[in-house]
Amino acid sequence: xxxxxxxxxxxxxxxxxxxxxxxxxxxxxxxxxxxxxxxxxxxxxxxxxxxxxxxxxxxxxxxxxxxxxxxxxxxxxxxxxxxxxxxxxxxxxxxxxxxxxxxxxxxxxxxxxxxxxxxx
Amino acid sequence: xxxxxxxxxxxxxxxxxxxxxxxxxxxxxxxxxxxxxxxxxxxxxxxxxxxxxxxxxxxxxxxxxxxxxxxxxxxxxxxxxxxxxxxxxxxxxxxxxxxxxxxxxxxxxxxxxxxxxxxxx
Numbered sequence: 001x002x003x004x005x006x007x008x009x010x011x012x013x014x015x016x017x018x019x020x021x022x023x024x025x026x027x028x029x030x031x032x033x034x035x036x037x038x039x040x041x042x043x044x045x046x047x048x049x050x051x052x053x054x055x056x057x058x059x060x061x062x063x064x065x066x067x068x069x070x071x072x073x074x075x076x077x078x079x080x081x082x083x084x085x086x087x088x089x090x091x092x093x094x095x096x097x098x099x100x101x102x103x104x105x106x107x108x109x110x111x112x113x114x115x116x117x118x119x120x
Numbered sequence: 121x122x123x124x125x126x127x128x129x130x131x132x133x134x135x136x137x138x139x140x141x142x143x144x145x146x147x148x149x150x151x152x153x154x155x156x157x158x159x160x161x162x163x164x165x166x167x168x169x170x171x172x173x174x175x176x177x178x179x180x181x182x183x184x185x186x187x188x189x190x191x192x193x194x195x196x197x198x199x200x201x202x203x204x205x206x207x208x209x210x211x212x213x214x215x216x217x218x219x220x221x222x223x224x225x226x227x228x229x230x231x232x233x234x235x236x237x238x239x240x241x
Contacts, residue, residue: 034196041200061204073193078163079186080171
């Protein structure tokens with residue numbers, strides 16, 4: 001895979017745009033449906049991952065998507081990273097409508113460009 | 121033989137990491153009920169403790185630990201993870217609390233999902 005040169009820092013703005021567009025496409029006008037929620041999660045994650053790959057940056061990505069039915073229950077999430085403080089980063093997008101909450105988080109971890117042939 | 125031992129020590133080993141996650145979550149959430157004033161503290165404590173213990177393994181990995189605690193209110197929750205990484209070197213471990221062995225599992229007022237991802241440097 002060929003990577004773009006430069007862009008040494010994780011660009012949260014670019015990633016946020018990718019995530020927001022993906023959620024809007026997948027969940028627009030949707031009502032919480034336990035039979036469909038699995039497919040929604042997978043669609044959001046697959047689309048985000050494809051778009052991020054197409055940015056051709058020297059990063060590994062981990063994407064998590066949580067969809068929760070909206071009935072008043074509490075949900076709290078936290079994460080702790082052990083990474084390169086200057087090059088690695090995270091972008092989290094929260095979205096909701098009348099029937100559900102969705103939280104999508106993308107972690108980007110820089111790779112040594114010499115190892116690019118090993119990426120899957 | 122020495123090379124094999126050192127390469128085993130360097131991999132992200134599920135058998136080493138899963139007990140760390142289990143012990144930390146069981147310790148922090150043991151007999152606790154969902155409390156909205158304390159839950160933020162719990163998730164932060166769980167993440168910090170897991171991260172410290174994993175860093176102490178001194179392996180050439182970057183780590184991400186995420187913890188979700190949800191009140192058992194009857195709502196549906198779906199969580200997915202996907203990664204763009206090196207399939208041979210990178211790995212992920214998840215632990216769901218309460219697990220099947222916990223005796224009063226059906227009476228727990230909350231659920232916890234903890235995920236640890238290790239990415240080779």
